Amino acid sequence: MGDPSAHSCFTTTHVAPSAVSHALQSSTFNGYAPTSGLPQTRRAIAEYLSRDLPYNLSMDDVFITSGCTQAIDVALAMLARPGANILLPRPGFPIYELSASFRHIEVRYFDLLPEKGWMVDLDAVEALADQDTVAMVVINPGNPCGNVYSYQHLKEIAEAANRLKILVIADEVYGHLTFGSQPFVPMGVFGSTVPVLTLGSISKRWIVPGWRLGWFVTTDPCSTFKNHKVVERIKKYFDLLGGPATFIQAAVPQILEQADEVFFKKTLNILKQTSNTCYDTIKEIPCLSCPYKPEGSMAVMVKLNLSLLEDISDDIDFCFKLANEESVIVLPGIAVGLKDWIRFTFAVDPTSLEEALGRVKSFCKRHGKQFQRY
Numbered sequence: 001m002g003d004p005s006a007h008s009c010f011t012t013t014h015v016a017p018s019a020v021s022h023a024l025q026s027s028t029f030n031g032y033a034p035t036s037g038l039p040q041t042r043r044a045i046a047e048y049l050s051r052d053l054p055y056n057l058s059m060d061d062v063f064i065t066s067g068c069t070q071a072i073d074v075a076l077a078m079l080a081r082p083g084a085n086i087l088l089p090r091p092g093f094p095i096y097e098l099s100a101s102f103r104h105i106e107v108r109y110f111d112l113l114p115e116k117g118w119m120v121d122l123d124a125v126e127a128l129a130d131q132d133t134v135a136m137v138v139i140n141p142g143n144p145c146g147n148v149y150s151y152q153h154l155k156e157i158a159e160a161a162n163r164l165k166i167l168v169i170a171d172e173v174y175g176h177l178t179f180g181s182q183p184f185v186p187m188g189v190f191g192s193t194v195p196v197l198t199l200g201s202i203s204k205r206w207i208v209p210g211w212r213l214g215w216f217v218t219t220d221p222c223s224t225f226k227n228h229k230v231v232e233r234i235k236k237y238f239d240l241l242g243g244p245a246t247f248i249q250a251a252v253p254q255i256l257e258q259a260d261e262v263f264f265k266k267t268l269n270i271l272k273q274t275s276n277t278c279y280d281t282i283k284e285i286p287c288l289s290c291p292y293k294p295e296g297s298m299a300v301m302v303k304l305n306l307s308l309l310e311d312i313s314d315d316i317d318f319c320f321k322l323a324n325e326e327s328v329i330v331l332p333g334i335a336v337g338l339k340d341w342i343r344f345t346f347a348v349d350p351t352s353l354e355e356a357l358g359r360v361k362s363f364c365k366r367h368g369k370q371f372q373r374y
């Protein structure tokens with residue numbers, strides 16, 4: 001798990017703990033919240049998301065979840081029916097597959113194309129979908145690839161989903177965490193083309209993953225989800241869920257409204273610096289290559305060239321030996337669907353990151369084939 005809050009350079013804005021403390025000390029939020037979330041919290045999230053949309057969301061579109069993880073599970077629970085299948089990106093975020101397996105939803109993978117900035121292989125999407133396909137998932141900014149999709153590419157995705165009559169689950173947990181040339185465009189911008197379920201949380205942008213505050217939002221100006229039965233079903237399902245602590249919910253309006261631009265900029269500057277360090281050092285290591293310089297999120301995919309390594313059999317072997325010999329933890333690509341790749345997270349203190357990359361370099365040199373060592 002990439003958890004930036006574990007590193008001292010990534011601390012949340014002063015606005016956030018002060019809002020929580022205020023809510024807590026008011027003693028007004030010790031009781032249960034309505035199961036869909038506090039009305040003021042739902043309204044604040046609707047307003048926050050509407051800033052980047054060509055239409056306004058209402059509080060009725062927003063449901064409060066325990067982090068984006070629970071929003072994913074809600075989305076899949078709502079879509080499950082006998083015989084249903086869902087299209088997931090490869091590489092992707094493993095929670096989707098896990099949740100789908102509990103819901104008996106068949107998973108079909110479409111590739112993200114490394115040589116094209118990890119764009120969605122839309123031909124594969126069209127080939128995979130059938131009458132039982134309920135949705136496709138788009139993670140933008142992307143984990144694990146660090147990709148940020150252009151307006152044009154998102155538009156093409158929306159048009160393809162519309163042709164296939166499937167909805168789009170837009171995982172925007174890394175929304176606004178972009179530091180390259182491509183700005184963040186929410187999928188909801190294309191909500192008139194295709195109904196979108198927008199999932200997010202305050203975990204990443206505000207660096208408080210432990211507060212477990214997320215959202216499940218119907219971003220749907222054509223009111224596809226406004227069908228009474230669908231809304232009632234979503235509401236009923238929320239009656240089953242505990243949701244995040246009421247005082248955390250109560251702090252959200254203040255956190256979202258008092259956007260601390262200096263804080264946001266600081267986080268982005270560090271991520272830009274650490275992603276550059278990662279990318280540049282990887283370029284110096286012969287058995288590793290990185291097809292795309294990350295422009296967002298907190299992770300990057302790196303390809304292993306096993307033919308240049310003496311005694312490493314695959315990505316798992318690489319990661320185990322690296323952990324044993326150098327105490328550096330990277331994720332084997334197989335965990336996110338890509339064998340013989342590895343995932344680095346760069347949401348790490350710059351000094352620790354440099355130290356870690358130095359160790360990766362010496363590890364690769366030590367295990368490199370003879371001709372490469374000298």
Ligand SMILES: Cc1ncc(COP(=O)(O)O)c(C=O)c1O
Binds near residue numbers: 066093201202214
């Ligand atoms: C793509 C993606 N979606 C969802 C989540 C879960 O977010 P949360 O911590 O808010 O539950 C993560 C967490 O890393 C993620 O990377």
